[in-house]
Amino acid sequence: MPESAQHWPAPTARTPVDATVTLPGSKSMTNRALVLAALSEDPATVRRPLRSRDTELMAASLRALGIGVASGGSDGDWEVAPAPPRGPAHVDVGNAGTVMRFLPPLAALADGEVSFDGDPRARERPVGPLLEAMRSLGADIDDGGRGALPLAVRGTGGVRGGTVRLDASGSSQFVSALLLSGARFEHGVEVRHDGSPVPSRPHLDMTVEMLRAAGVSVDTSVPDVWRVAPGPVKAGEVVVEPDLSNAAPFLAAALVTGGRVTVAGWPERTAQPGDALRGLFARMGGEVAAGPDGLTLRGTGEIRGIIADLREVGELTPTIAAVAALASGPSRLTGIAHLRRHETDRIAALVREINALGGDAEELPDGLAVRPRPLHSGVFHSYDDHRMATSGAVIGLAVGGVEVENIATTAKTLPGFPELWAEVTR
Numbered sequence: 477m478p479e480s481a482q483h484w485p486a487p488t489a490r491t492p493v494d495a496t497v498t499l500p501g502s503k504s505m506t507n508r509a510l511v512l513a514a515l516s517e518d519p520a521t522v523r524r525p526l527r528s529r530d531t532e533l534m535a536a537s538l539r540a541l542g543i544g545v546a547s548g549g550s551d552g553d554w555e556v557a558p559a560p561p562r563g564p565a566h567v568d569v570g571n572a573g574t575v576m577r578f579l580p581p582l583a584a585l586a587d588g589e590v591s592f593d594g595d596p597r598a599r600e601r602p603v604g605p606l607l608e609a610m611r612s613l614g615a616d617i618d619d620g621g622r623g624a625l626p627l628a629v630r631g632t633g634g635v636r637g638g639t640v641r642l643d644a645s646g647s648s649q650f651v652s653a654l655l656l657s658g659a660r661f662e663h664g665v666e667v668r669h670d671g672s673p674v675p676s677r678p679h680l681d682m683t684v685e686m687l688r689a690a691g692v693s694v695d696t697s698v699p700d701v702w703r704v705a706p707g708p709v710k711a712g713e714v715v716v717e718p719d720l721s722n723a724a725p726f727l728a729a730a731l732v733t734g735g736r737v738t739v740a741g742w743p744e745r746t747a748q749p750g751d752a753l754r755g756l757f758a759r760m761g762g763e764v765a766a767g768p769d770g771l772t773l774r775g776t777g778e779i780r781g782i783i784a785d786l787r788e789v790g791e792l793t794p795t796i797a798a799v800a801a802l803a804s805g806p807s808r809l810t811g812i813a814h815l816r817r818h819e820t821d822r823i824a825a826l827v828r829e830i831n832a833l834g835g836d837a838e839e840l841p842d843g844l845a846v847r848p849r850p851l852h853s854g855v856f857h858s859y860d861d862h863r864m865a866t867s868g869a870v871i872g873l874a875v876g877g878v879e880v881e882n883i884a885t886t887a888k889t890l891p892g893f894p895e896l897w898a899e900v901t902r
């Protein structure tokens with residue numbers, strides 16, 4: 477297909493956006509819930525799960541390991557019938573960090589060999605520190621010495637477990653992965669992080685909260701140390717919250733058009749990093765208020781630049797950068813060197829695409845700087861990255877003639893994005 481055939485003309489807002497949006501479930505919660513359900517003593521239910529590429533890959537992988545994952549009830553609920561995982565099996569991780577990192581420790585509990593591979597990009601994403609940690613906990617892994625996919629976990633039906641030290645500065649998912657399966661290791665697991673700060677702290681809190689809700693004892697009394705006691709997992713019924721990271725482009729739509737967007741069902745309390753959008757978008761000029769209908773952002777007509785360390789909420793960066801490209805003042809987004817190994821090198825990609833539309837963005841060693849400059853029409857490339865694609869949509873609302881290449885890549889975490897966006901912005 478010629479490149480132009482895959483271009484999606486981003487809608488430009490002729491009037492301020494005014495809408496209420498109901499978003500599908502959180503990717504991060506859904507894939508944690510599926511893993512915990514799979515490791516449970518009893519059948520478990522995942523209510524209001526996200527059904528998207530990343531979560532369907534997780535469900536398919538668990539099925540390949542002999543665990544029952546079936547649709548049931550309304551809202552696409554998943555009924556999980558746990559079983560001791562078994563090989564031989566193959567896991568296609570796609571480009572899902574959660575599948576790539578959360579499943580190898582579970583596969584080490586399997587009886588038999590489990591091979592892992594994924595999209596070409598998945599082979600470039602870091603997994604080495606996790607594999608080393610697993611080896612020191614007693615797992616047998618063949619990665620051909622690459623410290624990357626493709627690899628095989630030679631499960632023996634159990635993992636010794638114990639204490640392990642690792643550098644999780646490349647991805648919080650290394651730690652989450654060990655914790656999620658750790659209760660099923662003979663001695664549980666104690667993970668000690670050693671290195672530059674771990675990114676995405678809220679995602680670690682989410683892991684701990686969901687484990688505790690499943691009856692697992694987790695000790696977090698020492699900073700950068702997580703101890704999971706051995707014992708049963710009882711996931712029961714997990715209700716998945718709306719995906720607040722995917723709320724980012726919709727709230728941004730209100731901010732950049734001086735309009736109003738309400739995200740329905742915003743939880744009062746949540747571990748999701750997307751909750752930080754309230755503060756970040758308020759600093760960028762929005763008025764944010766929580767009410768019975770959800771969280772509402774009103775644009776004031778003013779779009780301010782922002783200086784922010786986004787280490788804890790890295791996955792919000794593409795949207796923040798898109799708003800920054802439309803702001804009246806300069807922005808500096810730092811603490812996010814690890815984004816260079818996300819779905820794409822997000823720092824390089826954002827700078828390239830903003831500049832291709834006439835903007836003034838610059839790469840920093842651990843982030844990017846964006847200075848105000850009027851943007852013009854053009855193609856915004858997505859690099860097979862769902863959050864790049866939605867960022868192009870945000871810019872397109874304010875800049876006429878923006879076309880997003882491969883908008884379909886949004887199906888990684890938000891299938892139906894173009895339709896939902898059209899509804900919200902019409």
Ligand SMILES: O=C(O)C1=C[C@@H](OP(=O)(O)O)[C@@H](O)[C@H](O)C1
Nearest residue numbers: 504647648649675676679790791
């Ligand atoms: O555990 C999770 O669900 C996630 C953790 C974060 O990963 P990193 O710590 O690798 O950034 C985040 O960016 C990713 O989208 C989801």
Ligand SMILES: C=C(OP(=O)(O)O)C(=O)O
Nearest residue numbers: 571572573574791818819
């Ligand atoms: C980094 C992301 O995803 P993954 O779970 O593949 O790491 C993301 O969704 O922004």
